[in-house]
Amino acid sequence: MNRRMFLKGLTFGAAGLALPGVGSAGEKPAAGVELATLLDLNRCIGCGACVEACREANADKFPEPKKPFPPMVPKRSKPEDFSDKREERERLTPYNWLFIQTAEVDWQGERRTLNMPRRCLHCRLPPCANLCPWGAARKEANGAVRIDEGICLGGAKCRDVCPWSIPQRQSGVGLYLDLAPRLAGNGVMYKCDRCFARLASGGLPACIEACPEGVQKIGPREAIVAEAKALAEATGGYLYGLTENGGTNTIYVSPVPFEVLDAAIDKGPGKPHLKPVAGKLSGEKALAAAALLAPLAGLAAGALRLVRAAKETNEEVAKEDRHE
Ligand code: SF4
Numbered sequence: 001m002n003r004r005m006f007l008k009g010l011t012f013g014a015a016g017l018a019l020p021g022v023g024s025a026g027e028k029p030a031a032g033v034e035l036a037t038l039l040d041l042n043r044c045i046g047c048g049a050c051v052e053a054c055r056e057a058n059a060d061k062f063p064e065p066k067k068p069f070p071p072m073v074p075k076r077s078k079p080e081d082f083s084d085k086r087e088e089r090e091r092l093t094p095y096n097w098l099f100i101q102t103a104e105v106d107w108q109g110e111r112r113t114l115n116m117p118r119r120c121l122h123c124r125l126p127p128c129a130n131l132c133p134w135g136a137a138r139k140e141a142n143g144a145v146r147i148d149e150g151i152c153l154g155g156a157k158c159r160d161v162c163p164w165s166i167p168q169r170q171s172g173v174g175l176y177l178d179l180a181p182r183l184a185g186n187g188v189m190y191k192c193d194r195c196f197a198r199l200a201s202g203g204l205p206a207c208i209e210a211c212p213e214g215v216q217k218i219g220p221r222e223a224i225v226a227e228a229k230a231l232a233e234a235t236g237g238y239l240y241g242l243t244e245n246g247g248t249n250t251i252y253v254s255p256v257p258f259e260v261l262d263a264a265i266d267k268g269p270g271k272p273h274l275k276p277v278a279g280k281l282s283g284e285k286a287l288a289a290a291a292l293l294a295p296l297a298g299l300a301a302g303a304l305r306l307v308r309a310a311k312e313t314n315e316e317v318a319k320e321d322r323h324e
Pocket residue numbers: 043044045046047048049050051100115117210211212213214215216
């Protein structure tokens with residue numbers, strides 16, 4: 001990934017709006033700058049190149065579950081297993097962190113098909129991270145929200161509190177195999193991590209790099225928000241993600257109102273809605289609850305890291321004993 005490619009992601013093509021601020025400094029943003037992505041739905045042709053790029057870039061993180069699964073906790077829970085459905089591309093799964101949602105709509109006397117790349121929105125006040133009892137999910141300084149698969153116990157609290165139910169569980173993997181049934185948990189939760197490692201090493205998220213239409217761009221949040229608003233104003237478009245759930249670091253610009261799109265899309269497990277969302281953590285009570293939980297989650301995360309390190313050490317020792 002070179003500087004030219006990075007800048008390609010920071011600016012739309014010639015047909016797009018080139019506004020000052022986004023990429024104009026010519027260098028990638030400094031570490032710790034909150035980044036956001038802008039998705040111009042006018043441009044997406046639904047080719048799926050971004051989905052394939054995401055699958056390829058993240059293939060080594062996909063789960064390899066052990067079967068049969070141990071008893072679930074509580075017993076009434078059902079295992080969630082996508083390991084035989086790895087080719088599924090029409091929804092979010094632990095093996096498909098991005099999918100294209102399509103809406104056929106009549107708008108202003110015209111039949112239109114709109115394609116929307118859907119994944120985690122990387123909320124500014126992410127309930128998934130702030131309410132994870134084990135501290136497995138966290139928001140990074142650059143605005144990405146990640147789940148540590150080495151700590152996650154798969155209790156799915158993150159999915160329960162996510163307004164779009166984005167994280168997806170795979171049973172039969174992760175630390176819970178060593179801890180269950182003493183602790184609740186049933187696998188590991190998976191979702192887009194906004195290509196954290198690629199960005200950290202100066203690259204672009206794989207989905208942005210692969211898109212032939214320049215649908216997405218990434219840059220400092222302030223500049224991205226300004227550009228999204230300007231694009232919406234110039235095209236008579238509509239915005240989603242700016243205020244949803246207290247504001248996200250994913251801003252969609254659409255030529256059709258989102259309530260019209262929401263009515264037209266297929267919704268259900270792994271297929272998120274497009275409704276307006278009030279901020280779950282914007283109330284004082286919710287913030288107080290998250291603040292109270294934070295130190296406990298930090299302690300739990302520390303303890304679970306120790307458990308994981310001990311397990312890895314034991315495995316290494318066993319390997320050496322076997323002279324592997
Ligand atoms: S690669 Fe680009 S044009 Fe193709 S589906 Fe993804 S966002 Fe849309």
